[in-house]
Amino acid sequence: MEPVMIIKQVTKRYKGGGGISDFSIQVGKGEVWGLFGPNGAGKTTLLKILTGLCQADSGSVELFGHDVRDRFESAMSRVSCLIETADAYEYMSAERNLKLAARFYPDLPKERIGEVLELVGLSNEKRKKVSGFSLGMKQRLAIASALLARPALIILDEPTNGLDIDGMLWLRGLIAKLAREEGTTFLISSHGIQEMEQVCTHACMIAGGTLMKQGPISELTHGGVTLEAAYMSAIHHQAKGEAMAHV
CATH class of the missing domain: 3.40.50.300 (P-loop containing nucleotide triphosphate hydrolases)
Structure with a gap:
């Protein structure tokens, strides 16, 4: 291999x-x-x-x-990567941030955003603004973004x-x-x-x-x-x- x-x-x-x-x-x-x-x-x-x-x-x-x-x-x-900082648009929700990221993957199924939010434990916070997230929650969101396209x-x-x-x-x-x-x-x-x-x-x-x-x-x-x-x-x-x- x-x-x-x-x-x-x-x-x-x-x-x-x-x-x-x-x-x-x-x-x-x-x-x-x-x-x-x-x-x-x-x-x-x-x-x-x-x-x-x-x-x-x-x-x-x-x-x-x-x-x-x-x-x-x-x-x-x-390949997907998360290097140095967990960047996100603070004024947007977690779900909206992932929808923006998903634009780079035109063949991505719509349900994938919900799947990765569930994977990282943010389903209940998906409509909350990132500005109210703890550092740990922001890190989880960054990891969700890295997982979107099943790299x-x-x-x-x-x-x-x-x-x-x-x-x-x-x-x-x-x-x-x-x-x-x-x-x-x-x-x-x-x-x-x-x-x-x-x-x-x-x-x-x-x-x-x-x-x-x-x-x-x-x-x-x-x-x-x-x-x-x-x-x-x-x-x-x-x-x-x-x-x-x-x-």
Whole structure:
């Protein structure tokens, strides 16, 4: 089966510092990948490259066999993403916001808006103005928008922002359900390893723009090691290697 996503040796460096270096992963259908790292690790830079919001200095990204740089529309045709902020028209209702988003999908069944509102738990609030929503409710609405067209790949940047404990449990259940029942693939950026460890099938750990470890969760946590412990170990080895390089 052809991989959903292939990232090969992607590098993007900024003049003031930061970015990512020589990043490579391969993602298969129905896999849930967690991109874990602290703030400033390079996670959002990678997601922007994947979605065409910025260009890599070198390397390549293929989505469903199409190069993002050369065949952007084809590459993104089955992709949905939520990056950085949960934007919506505050003066409109949740339902009206989704109707506006649905205009980009002319073949979308009318009942789909009601379906996604039910999925994210906003059916009872669908006619309320977004200006009266909590941050968590706005995040749920943004996720509903991302789900509208039944994308094959969903890219989420810090999707648990603003969600309470119940909201986080709901989100993990939703991701697991879509991956299991519909074969939806996820790439989820988060600095909260413990929040997402239970739903991710694979993980890549990044710090300082460098990919430290990647692979199935079962392998990274072999021997009863938690994913958080594996991450801290990777950071320790990276720091030790950098210190030795300067001796």
